[in-house]
Amino acid sequence: MSESRSGDVEARLRRLPGVTRARANELTGNVLVEFDPNRVQAATIVERLGRLLARTSGNGADPSAAGRARGRAVLQTHRRSRRARVAVRGLDRDPDLSRRLVDRLSQRPEVRRVSPSPLTSRVLIEFEEGIEAIQGILDEIAELELPEVDGDREIPAHPLDPGPIVESSAKAIGAALGLLALAARQMMGAEGPPMPSVGAGELAGGVALVQGTEPVDRRIEDILGHTRKELVLGATAIAATAASGNALGLAFTGAMAVRLLTESRARRSAWEDYDRRLGDPPPVYPGAVVTLTPGQRAPLAGRVLEGVGVCSAFDGGSRPLSPGAKLDAGARVYGGSVTVELQARRRFEPAAPRAPVRVAAFERYMRLAPWAALSYAAATLVATRSPPRILTALLLVNPIPALAARECGDSGASARVIRAGVTVVGSRSARAISRPDILVIDEPRTICDGWELSRVLSVGQGLEEVDVLALAGSVSTAAGSPWANLPGRRVQSAVDGTFDGRVAQAEIGGRRWLLRPLEPDAPEQARRDPDELVLVLRRADDDYAAGTLALRPRLARGWGELLRTCRATGVDVQLAARSLTPTARGVAKRAGVAIVAGPAEACVR
Structure with a gap:
């Protein structure tokens, strides 16, 4: 064990919660660890030591992994604590990585909160102030994250990363000062470049050659980091360009810097707006228990532990929720709050496209x-x-x-x-933002937002459609509006509303009224359209049928504008559905798009 290697092992072991002292002996190859058994188990230390030795042995190890993780951290200082937003490689591919991050980082005494986001591949960490704390946290993350795959590197690492703003501002100011200096010399009657001797132009050209040679540029970036590399090379190039009297080169550099500055500020502002809208959500990882209120979506698939309600199914229809029921990822909850235990989805493995990639x-x-x-x-x-x-x-x-x-x-x-309203988290170097050839929408539920009233039918004597709608609306409102906010007037005396996941009921004028979906074995003639959800209104004491209400999935606001924009720009739109149910076909017909069977990822490979 070399001296540098033993020092690295000692430092990493000392960051483990409960470890008070670690000493590695280069001669014997042994490690002496003093620890508190009430805070950490010996098996945990041995397991960590084995991983550390494997990572530093050279067999596939990346010695700069922690350094890259540290470079991907964005710190925000608050009054009593700090927040770090760190890009975690593989968080979007492996759902179990979120759980491992929470379990590992929550053991550290300085960490107050860990909130991973598979959607953005970032983890939000709140911890007590101290630079040593963030260094230890980043070392932990570097050990847990997945190996880098082609195209994983993102610049900037986070929308709040100040690096692009600092880089572009420095370049823009430098180019502006250079242009002002050249203009001042010209106004004073000076001719020729400020440094007529050979050297300035050649230096600027050499920097351009370095930046244009990708292997050399990448190596410098690995050593200095992206922002430092851009500042060093940019400052050198601007100074040399100004010294050689190249006003066109300065204008070109300044224009590029202004373009980057405006985009970086817009990206930062959009992310801050998104963060404010998001609020303070609970951590999302397999095994977490969260409570979803009406209108919220399930961040991951899960199992209902408590509560009843209704959720949107994949095809846009409704599905009852009760303890033990499964809840799909992305399903919106209606009618009541439910407590859900989140479950892991299958791991995403990047696959090569079926068709050969076009070389631009x-x-x-x-x-x-x-x-x-x-x-x-x-x-x-x-x-x-x-x-x-x-x-x-x-x-x-x-x-x-x-x-x-x-x-x-x-x-x-x-x-x-x-x-246009999009929150850009990041764009990988090989996946620039551009107009797509095809837009594949995963499941009809994606373009639906609840349900809307399609028609009302009165079957009871002495009741008009408006009366049936008023009774049904009062029952639905008293029970928490599990399916939709039905229009029309309300009966003010509706009280004692309940909903058990399938049947909404309330007391009106001393009599109990029930509103429930049509039974699955009912004749198809009861439905005029295949995507209708038919609700039957009955009295509980004498089973008197008052009428029926037909609901259908409501297309989300803005869908028509999206479809018109795609058609105007030549983007093909397809709707993918795992099951071609009558409801899914009905949604596709009203949306005006073609529907194909199978998962969305199969349509784009």
């Missing part, structure tokens, strides 16, 4: 540009026998203008979708 013209250019630059430089050297001309030749075929154009285009696309 930009990618082909980036593959050919280095070879073309080297060939042109070699030809220049043979023709001119002048080494300084080689740098000029390399700069002429440098891909840096194409890279800059792509970055500006990606930033512009991100800014446009943010202005």
Whole structure:
């Protein structure tokens, strides 16, 4: 065991809750650990030590894993505590990783709250102040997160990351100062560049070559970090460009910086608005117990422990909820609060697309540009026998203008979708935001928002449709409106409303009225449309049938605008459904889209 390796093992073991002292001996290969058995078990220390040795042995280990995790942390200081938002690799792929994060980090005495979000692949951690605390937390996260797959690196790591704002502001200010200096020299009658001697232009060209050579640029980024690399190379390039008198280069750099600055500020503002709307939700991970109130969606699939209500099914229909019932992820709850134990979904494994990936013209250019630059430089050297001309030749075929154009285009696309109301969490380097060829909607429930009244039928003597609607609306309101807020007037004397998951009932004028869905074995003639939910209104004492109400899934607000926009821009829209039920077909027909059988991921591979 080397000295550096033993020191790393000691430091990581000391961060384990309950460990008071750790000492590794390089000669014997043993580790002496003093710990409090009331806070940590010996088996836990041995297990942690085995993982540490495996990670530092070189067999697939990544020595900079903790450093990368530390670079992906965004700190927010509050009066008595701090918040860290950390990007966790694999959190969107492995649902059990959320539970492991909560279990591991909650054992640390300085951690007050852990809230993972598989939707954004980030974890929110509240902890007591102290830089040592966040370093230990990030080391824990680095041990738990999944191995990096192609395209996992995101820049920025979080919408609240100040790095892009600092980087773009510094570049914009530097470029503006350089342009002002050149303008002042010209107004004073000076001619030529500020530094006429050879060197400034070559230095600026060298920086451009480094930024345009991806392996070299990536290596510098691994050493310095993205923001530091951009600041160092950017400051050097701006100073050299200004010294060489290149006003066009300064204007180009300033324009790129302003584009990045506006997009970064818009992204930050959109995320802060999203955070305010979200409030302070409970941690979401398999095994967590949460209470869902009417109108809330289930963050993960789960099992109902307490309460009754109604939830939206995959096809847009309704499904009763009672203790023991299963609740699908994304289902909205109506009619009452339910306590749910969240369950793990299956692990998502990235799969290669069925069809070959189209290689864009930009990618082909980036593959050919280095070879073309080297060939042109070699030809220049043979023709001119002048080494300084080689740098000029390399700069002429440098891909840096194409890279800059792509970055500006990606930033512009991100800014446009943010202005349209989208919260952009991050965009991986190989997955820029762009117009899709096809929009696949997973399940009809996604485009539905509750149910709406379709028709009312009176079957009782002396009752009009408006009377049936008034009675049914009063019963539904007294029971908590499990299916919909029925329109029309109300009977003011409706009291003692209850709902058991299937039947809503209330007392009106001393008599008990029941409102329940039509039985599944009822004849199809009772339904005019296949996607209707028919409710029957009866009196409880004499089974007197007053009438029926037909409800159907209500298309979400804004669906029509989305469909028109997709058709105007040439984006194909498909609705995927695991089961082609009559309700699913009815929703697709009213929505005006084609419906296909199978999960959504099968349609895009």
